[in-house]
Amino acid sequence: MKYKTVEVKNVLRTQDMFSNLLGRSQITPGLGLIHGPAGNGKTTTVAYMINQLTGGGSLPIYVRCYATDTPSSFLARVTKELGSEPLFPLRKSVDFIINIMNEQQISLFVDEADHIVGQAKTMETIRDIYDATEQPVILIGMEEIARRISHRKQLFNRISEWVEFQPADAEDVHMFASELLEDGITVGEDLLDYIRVRSGGEVRRILIALEKIERFAKANDEACIDKEIWGDGQLFLNHGMNQGKR
Ligand SMILES: Nc1ncnc2c1ncn2[C@@H]1O[C@H](COP(=O)(O)OP(=O)(O)O)[C@@H](O)[C@H]1O
Ligand SMILES: [Mg+2]
Known part of the structure; x- marks a missing residue:
């Protein structure tokens, strides 16, 4: 078997979605959602898309969440992706993230977001980061995530682009x-x-x-x-x- 990412419809839709987020007007909020069953290519697609991007600004950063995540471990991972050790108190990490994302116009992809969608503090921090930077923030998760986010109105209302991964046809x-x-x-x-x-x-x-x-x-x-x-x-x-x- 060859080792490559095949540009099936889900991949093309995801690329469109991200370019819509980057090119959106000032009145459109910039949160995105990628959801669908496990094994359908969400992670592969996002990694491929980020690797494809060249020139024209900084590359997005990508973090994945874990079942054991806390606000602190989540922020530490994002901070590290942006090139720093974690800063304490946590508010300093948030400020650091906001500054760098703003300065360098960096988008943030959060994979396996199912693990944090139930954590009010982490989700509110993501919203804080988005509100202060207005850089695209894309949450990636399984089928249930859309419904679970819908309960967080503040976040849900900021989602302007989404892709639901379809089974291969x-x-x-x-x-x-x-x-x-x-x-x-x-x-x-x-x-x-x-x-x-x-x-x-x-x-x-x-x-x-x-x-x-x-x-x-x-x-x-x-x-x-x-x-x-x-x-x-x-x-x-x-x-x-x-x-x-x-
Ligand atoms: N477009 C694609 N081209 C090639 N391989 C793919 C593609 N999409 C998914 N795969 C393969 O299918 C498997 C599952 O994909 P993954 O991205 O982990 O799914 P998800 O994140 O939705 O659970 C991976 O091993 C990956 O190599
Ligand atoms: Mg995945």
């Missing part, structure tokens, strides 16, 4: 196969469709299946694998409930 699965499989190996339509349905469109599972097919193709010296050639080998881990369905 037939066209996306096609792109993954044609861009990630080694040259010369192709997968039949019937098998691609089977992969799309059985994976529920989850990118992680699609790539696992494609990798198995690629290994099979090489071992058997086959160039095109369709459902018939693949036979009844396992492509997905069954959890018992849908055994026999394949």
